[in-house]
Amino acid sequence: MATGRLNGKRVAILATDGVEQSELTEPRKALDDAGAHTTLISPKTGSIKAWQHGNWGEEFRVDMPIEQADVNNFDALLLPGGVMNPDRLRTNRNAVEFVQRFVTSGKPVAAICHGPWLLVEANAVRGRTVTSWPSLQTDIRNAGGDWVDREVATDEGIVTSRKPDDIPAFNKKMIEEFAEGMHDRVRTRSLGESAKLGETGSPVRH
Numbered sequence: 497m498a499t500g501r502l503n504g505k506r507v508a509i510l511a512t513d514g515v516e517q518s519e520l521t522e523p524r525k526a527l528d529d530a531g532a533h534t535t536l537i538s539p540k541t542g543s544i545k546a547w548q549h550g551n552w553g554e555e556f557r558v559d560m561p562i563e564q565a566d567v568n569n570f571d572a573l574l575l576p577g578g579v580m581n582p583d584r585l586r587t588n589r590n591a592v593e594f595v596q597r598f599v600t601s602g603k604p605v606a607a608i609c610h611g612p613w614l615l616v617e618a619n620a621v622r623g624r625t626v627t628s629w630p631s632l633q634t635d636i637r638n639a640g641g642d643w644v645d646r647e648v649a650t651d652e653g654i655v656t657s658r659k660p661d662d663i664p665a666f667n668k669k670m671i672e673e674f675a676e677g678m679h680d681r682v683r684t685r686s687l688g689e690s691a692k693l694g695e696t697g698s699p700v701r702h
Contacts, residue, residue, distance in 0.1 A: 500530065500531045501530045501531065501671055501675045502527060502530040502531045502532035502671060502674055502675055503531035503532075504531070505531070505532045505533070505571045505572060505674060505675075506532070506533050506535070506569065506570045506571050506572075507527050507532045507533070507534045507535070507570065507571065507572045507573070507574060507674065508534075508535055508537050508565065508567075508570040508572070508573045508574070508594075508598075509524060509534055509535065509536050509537065509573075509574045509576065510537050510538070510562070510573065510574070510575055510585065510591060510594060510595070510614070511536065511537075511538055511544060511556075511575075511576050511581055511585075512538045512539055512540055512544050512581055512584050512585055513540065513544050513545050513580060513581070513584065514545075514546075514547050514578045514579065514580025514581040514583075514584065515544060515546050515547065515576050515577070515578045515580075515581040516546070516547055516548070516576060516577045516578035516581070516609060516610075516660065517546035517547060517548040517553040517554060517578075518548070518660045518663065519576035519577045519578065519608050519609055519611070519660060519663065520546060520556065520576045521546075522663050522667065523574055523576065523606070523608070523663065523666065523667055523670060524536075524574070526667040526670070526671060527574070527670075527671070527674070530671050530675075532572075532674070534574075535559045535560055535565075535570070536556060536557070536558055536559045536560070537558070537559065537560045537561070537562055537565045537594070538558045538561065538562060539561070539562045539584075539585070539588050539590065539591060540558055540561075541558055541561050542557075542558060543555040543556060543557050543558060544556055544558060546578070547578050547579075547580065547581075562588070562590045562591055562594060563590060565594055567594065567597040567598055567601060567603070570598075570603070571603060571604075571674070571677065572598075572603055572604045572605070572606070572673075572674040573594075573595065573598045573603065573604075573605045573606070574605075574606050574607075574670070575595070575605065575606065575607035575608070575611035575612075575614050575615070576608060576609075576611055577607075577608050577609025577610040577611040577629065578609070578610060579610050581610070581611075582610045582611055582612075582613040582614050583610070583613065585614055586613050586614055586616075586617040591614070592614065592617050592618050593618075595614050595615065595617070595618040595620065596618040596619065596620065599615075599618060599620040599654070601678075602653065602678045602679045603653070603677075603678060603679075604653040604654070604655070604673040604674050604676070604677070604678075604679065605620075605653065605654050605655070606654075606655040606656070606666065606669075606670040606673065606674070607628075607654070607655070607656050608656065608657045608658075608659075608662065608663070608666050609628065609629045609657070609658065609659055609660070610628065610629050610632060611628075611656075612626055612627075612628040612632055612636060612656050613628075613632060613635065615654070615656075616632075616635050616636060616639045616641075619639070620654065621636050621639050621640060621641030622639060622640030622641065623640060623641075623642075624641055624642065624651040624652065624654060625641070625642045625644055625649050625651045626641045626642065626643055626644070626649055626651065626654070626656045627643065627644050627645065627646055627647075627648070627649040627656045627657060627658050628643070628656060628658060629658055629659060630645070630658070645658070646658075647661075647662040647665045647666075648662060648665040648666050648668075648669045650669055650673060652679050653673055653676075653678075653679035655669050655670050655673050
């Protein structure tokens with residue numbers, strides 16, 4: 497992976513307790529090695545605790561609370577998985593809005609394993625080809641996505657993978673897309689979805 501490909505890029509990483517440790521640490525290291533500046537964002541303050549091999553793993557310092565995070569200050573977004581992590585985040589309005597603003601802005605997003613749950617909640621999979629941990633496939637299809645079983649899928653700046661074994665392919669494609677930057681087609685298509693948002697850009701709940 498070419499060092500320096502992401503020099504000057506600012507990458508937000510959204511996670512909370514229960515994040516799969518390898519899906520946080522390995523992509524983050526790949527981003528850092530490529531020159532990106534990564535920021536761990538969470539609804540929690542202080543630190544979050546990861547999940548590793550069926551047990552609690554290490555703790556990781558939170559760099560910024562979600563309430564202070566501004567999409568305009570970042571170039572890309574990483575959504576690691578773990579079952580508990582995205583399940584908790586998708587019930588947090590600020591977290592869902594943060595993801596949604598990335599998608600509507602056209603900035604690239606990478607999500608692995610159960611991370612695409614947040615893409616579903618943010619209405620970001622409709623009309624897109626997406627992969628994930630297999631148990632999410634019905635959720636993705638019900639949300640209008642085209643679920644595929646492959647190690648990595650990319651659709652207009654949204655990169656997804658299925659599981660920790662896919663991390664090498666995920667990291668490679670994530671860095672390619674993050675280096676490429678904004679996707680005009682995503683911004684254009686997302687304008688049609690803006691009617692579903694309130695004045696602040698938040699999802700309109702019915």
